[in-house]
Amino acid sequence: MTQxxxxxxxxxxxxxxxxxxxWMKGQGYEVLDVGAHSFDPSDDYPDFAYAVxxxxxxxxxxxxxIICGSGVGACIAANKVPGVRAGICHDxxxxxxxxxxxxxxxxxxxxxxxxxxxxxxxxxxxxxxRFSGEERHARRLRKVLDIESGTGPK
Ligand code: RB5
Numbered sequence: 112m113t114q115x116x117x118x119x120x121x122x123x124x125x126x127x128x129x130x131x132x133x134w135m136k137g138q139g140y141e142v143l144d145v146g147a148h149s150f151d152p153s154d155d156y157p158d159f160a161y162a163v164x165x166x167x168x169x170x171x172x173x174x175x176x177i178i179c180g181s182g183v184g185a186c187i188a189a190n191k192v193p194g195v196r197a198g199i200c201h202d203x204x205x206x207x208x209x210x211x212x213x214x215x216x217x218x219x220x221x222x223x224x225x226x227x228x229x230x231x232x233x234x235x236x237x238x239x240x241r242f243s244g245e246e247r248h249a250r251r252l253r254k255v256l257d258i259e260s261g262t263g264p265k
Contacts, residue, residue, distance in 0.1 A: 116238065117166035117175040119145040119159035120222070122152045124178025124185075127222035127230060131176070134231050140238070143172050160188035167216050168194035174238060175217040178230075182221035189217050193259055201225050206233045210240035212248050213255075 116135065120128035125147055135142050145162035147154050156179040163175040175195075177185040182199040189197035197217035200206040201224055209215035218237045220230055242248070254264035 114174065114238070115141045115143055115172040117143045117145055117163045117172035118177075119163040119175075120147060120178035121154050121156035121159055121180075121185075122147065122150055123156070123180030124220070124222040125150050127220065127227060128178050130227045131178070131230055131234065134227070135234065156184045157188040160185045161192065163217060164189040164192035164195045164197070168192050173216065176220065176234060176237075177217060178220045178222050180221060180223045182219040182224070186219040189219065196255070200233055200237070201229070203232055203236045206236035207240035210237060211243045212251075214242040214248075214252050 118128060118132060132142055132144055143166055145166065146159055160177050163177045166172040167175040177189055177197070179185040186197045186199050189195050195217055196213060196215050197219050198205065198209045198213070198215045199219045199221065200209055201221065206218060218233065220233065257264050
């Protein structure tokens with residue numbers, strides 16, 4: 112099944128983004144590359160995190176991937192956009208369990224932490240996973256959404 116995946120990175124993640132972009136296209140994924148489109152050592156991760164987050168929150172792309180140096184800044188920025196549930200996952204268990212239990216829709220990666228081979232495995236685990244919908248996970252997700260809406264968990 113092909114699905115549109117939004118992909119973005121700052122200068123810290125740019126080389127890994129280019130590597131992943133090429134690999135993902137080879138795997139048959141449809142990728143929306145929101146930039147950076149060239150290496151610019153003075154660019155800022157919130158710009159690309161926001162572009163990916165907007166694509167996901169608007170429904171244009173069901174899933175997104177953001178890469179910065181550590182994954183931390185990208186994750187913080189993306190989670191500011193309502194509707195986005197971003198997580199940094201540098202192990203495959205988290206990359207699929209975050210979707211299955213938490214309905215994670217944006218994967219954040221740190222290009223100074225992991226290499227291309229592991230990144231490809233993480234992306235595969237993330238994109239192949241589906242939210243389980245089990246009652247306890249749905250209940251917890253509703254509480255997360257309550258927090259997002261400003262009421263706090265009900
Ligand atoms: C950029 O140097 C670096 O701070 C950024 O890519 C990221 O690691 C932030 O979390």
